Amino acid sequence: MTTGQTGQERTTGTLYLVPTPLDFGIRNSTEPDAGLSGVVGWLPHETVSVASRLTHWISENAKSTRAFLKRVAIDAPLALPLQEQWIVELPRQAHKKGDHVASPELEQQARALLAPALQGHDMGLVSEAGMPAVADPGSSVVRAAHALDIPVTPLVGPVSLMLALAASGLNGQQFAFAGYLPQDGEQRSRRLQELESMSQRTGQTQILIETPYRNAAVLKALMQHLRPQTRLAVSLGLGLPQQVTRSETVRQWRERPEPAAGLPMDLPAIFLFGAN
Amino acid sequence: MTTGQTGQERTTGTLYLVPTPLDFGIRNSTEPDAGLSGVVGWLPHETVSVASRLTHWISENAKSTRAFLKRVAIDAPLALPLQEQWIVELPRQAHKKGDHVASPELEQQARALLAPALQGHDMGLVSEAGMPAVADPGSSVVRAAHALDIPVTPLVGPVSLMLALAASGLNGQQFAFAGYLPQDGEQRSRRLQELESMSQRTGQTQILIETPYRNAAVLKALMQHLRPQTRLAVSLGLGLPQQVTRSETVRQWRERPEPAAGLPMDLPAIFLFGAN
Numbered sequence: 377m378t379t380g381q382t383g384q385e386r387t388t389g390t391l392y393l394v395p396t397p398l399d400f401g402i403r404n405s406t407e408p409d410a411g412l413s414g415v416v417g418w419l420p421h422e423t424v425s426v427a428s429r430l431t432h433w434i435s436e437n438a439k440s441t442r443a444f445l446k447r448v449a450i451d452a453p454l455a456l457p458l459q460e461q462w463i464v465e466l467p468r469q470a471h472k473k474g475d476h477v478a479s480p481e482l483e484q485q486a487r488a489l490l491a492p493a494l495q496g497h498d499m500g501l502v503s504e505a506g507m508p509a510v511a512d513p514g515s516s517v518v519r520a521a522h523a524l525d526i527p528v529t530p531l532v533g534p535v536s537l538m539l540a541l542a543a544s545g546l547n548g549q550q551f552a553f554a555g556y557l558p559q560d561g562e563q564r565s566r567r568l569q570e571l572e573s574m575s576q577r578t579g580q581t582q583i584l585i586e587t588p589y590r591n592a593a594v595l596k597a598l599m600q601h602l603r604p605q606t607r608l609a610v611s612l613g614l615g616l617p618q619q620v621t622r623s624e625t626v627r628q629w630r631e632r633p634e635p636a637a638g639l640p641m642d643l644p645a646i647f648l649f650g651a652n
Numbered sequence: 653m654t655t656g657q658t659g660q661e662r663t664t665g666t667l668y669l670v671p672t673p674l675d676f677g678i679r680n681s682t683e684p685d686a687g688l689s690g691v692v693g694w695l696p697h698e699t700v701s702v703a704s705r706l707t708h709w710i711s712e713n714a715k716s717t718r719a720f721l722k723r724v725a726i727d728a729p730l731a732l733p734l735q736e737q738w739i740v741e742l743p744r745q746a747h748k749k750g751d752h753v754a755s756p757e758l759e760q761q762a763r764a765l766l767a768p769a770l771q772g773h774d775m776g777l778v779s780e781a782g783m784p785a786v787a788d789p790g791s792s793v794v795r796a797a798h799a800l801d802i803p804v805t806p807l808v809g810p811v812s813l814m815l816a817l818a819a820s821g822l823n824g825q826q827f828a829f830a831g832y833l834p835q836d837g838e839q840r841s842r843r844l845q846e847l848e849s850m851s852q853r854t855g856q857t858q859i860l861i862e863t864p865y866r867n868a869a870v871l872k873a874l875m876q877h878l879r880p881q882t883r884l885a886v887s888l889g890l891g892l893p894q895q896v897t898r899s900e901t902v903r904q905w906r907e908r909p910e911p912a913a914g915l916p917m918d919l920p921a922i923f924l925f926g927a928n
Contacts, residue, residue: 393818418808422693476823476855477928510814510824518821519883522899529895530815532694538786538814539806542669545794547752548786552828552856579752580828607795619805623798652753 389493391521393514394427394500395419395507395533396444398615398644414450418615423531427500428452432492433463434517436503444502464489466513475516486520493526507535511553511585536614537583540646543621544581544609547650551581557594568601575606576651584647591645592636598647599635602626606651613643623648665769667797669790670703670776671695671783671809672720674891674920690726694891699807703776704728708768709739710793712779720778740765742789751792762796769802783811787829787861812890813859816922819897820857820885823926827857833870844877851882852927860923867921868912874923875911878902882927889919899924 397418416424427448435441441463445454454461467485469475475482493499501508501517507530508514521528541548554571558564571582586594591612598608609623618640626649629635673694692700703724711717717739721730730737743761745751751758769775777784777793783806784790797804817824830847834840847858862870867888874884885899894916902925905911 393815416692416696417698418696420692420694420696420809474825476825507814507818509818509821512824514818515821515824518819519899520821522821522897528819528821528897528899530819530890530897532810532815532891533696534808535811535814538783538811539669539808542783542785542790543794543804543806545785545791545796545798545804548788548791549750549752549831550829553826555825614806615808621804621806623795623804
């Protein structure tokens with residue numbers, strides 16, 4: 377229900393939402409442990425300090441969480457050695473379909489994961505990269521924490537959607553995150569028209585994500601279906617040295633002989649557009 | 653157009669989007685300089701390091717920017733003394749009405765501010781608190797940078813809207829930021845019904861902000877107009893030691909004899925709800 381310190385009689389732990397750097401799964405997957413660096417470059421001290429003293433984790437992926445803690449340990453000694461940390465993964469349902477749609481079964485599973493917090497342990501919720509429960513699973517655990525009266529404290533770290541929004545120059549006073557586009561061509565074009573007319577009516581910036589191997593197809597679809605005067609921005613590789621953001625009208629995108637030239641299209645992308 | 657390193661012939665500077673801690677204007681306004689602390693607790697090293705070496709700033713408020721740089725200097729020596737830093741404020745129009753709606757006049761003013769970048773200086777864009785151009789002015793300068801082919805690099809820092817979203821347990825796979833509610837009672841209730849039916853149809857979480865002195869009125873309106881089964885969350889004082897998030901159904905909120913009891917209603921608030 378209410379989170380925060382309510383008095384001296386509180387005995388439950390706190391659920392911390394722990395963001396991770398955005399370079400996970402990219403540097404590490406190509407060259408494991410090569411150039412393994414700490415995390416203070418990308419996370420504030422407060423976040424690193426809390427992460428280093430936690431010993432109980434709920435994780436989207438246990439392997440990534442161990443890799444994250446290995447990097448945290450470079451900057452701050454862990455309260456417990458890696459092998460002794462308690463790490464459980466989110467329920468399968470949370471991975472497959474997302475866990476934002478409440479179901480009694482999921483709710484029960486999420487509550488069970490929080491048992492250590494009820495026993496007084498502070499816990500960390502962590503996703504693969506970035507902020508847990510934002511464009512990532514984890515919200516079922518947060519809802520369960522509120523239901524169990526476990527305080528929830530979000531920690532500061534990178535949120536790629538907002539880095540991209542700021543860098544696009546698009547409207548940051550009204551915006552919506554729409555997730556992934558449908559893969560079917562006809563559904564996709566209908567969905568784009570719907571989002572664009574919403575943007576035209578309200579000034580709302582539309583934010584989309586895609587898995588890297590479909591980046592080129594999505595860029596093509598956006599260029600094809602949006603109106604020439606709509607502003608279209610793409611951020612690629614946020615949090616990586618190669619990061620780049622291009623923001624111009626669809627007309628300008630179309631005038632380029634090779635629109636994707638010079639862009640690292642194999643990196644994680646965020647697409648944004650605004651019609652006004 | 654395209655931002656990022658495109659080759660050795662680049663001679664323009666980069667526009668960095670520099671986030672600031674969320675405790676600005678709160679701690680500092682009540683007790684100036686009392687307990688002045690550095691920023692590494694709330695900003696990653698990379699952000700602090702870039703901020704300390706910049707000497708040219710475009711700012712929502714020059715006074716706040718000087719206070720920010722004073723705190724940066726505690727953690728990393730500034731490249732130039734505070735008095736010698738070049739700090740200009742955003743055009744008045746950007747403050748008053750927001751600068752997301754393009755106008756030729758505003759565009760021209762924004763371009764003029766970027767003159768140092770065209771001469772090769774890296775520049776910082778900074779708002780009062782949090783991420784510039786996200787629920788804050790600054791987007792006109794970012795658009796101007798793209799038009800002038802000045803690379804735009806967003807830096808990691810706190811974005812209160814996303815901290816609140818993660819802490820709410822509401823849907824983080826579909827969400828919209830709707831800004832402020834209308835102040836007129838009838839318009840406000842119509843707007844809430846519109847947002848709630850959108851949320852019901854699409855699962856989209858609705859995010860709202862308000863100035864602290866209207867927090868109580870907005871909470872009351874939300875409790876009154878939303879459906880009992882809708883989940884309503886409030887985050888107060890994010891980034892401050894007193895921070896607290898409460899997330900429960902409207903029915904549960906209504907069952908409380910004094911719904912605001914135990915909540916620091918005088919602190920900056922973010923309101924979120926989801927009907928599903």
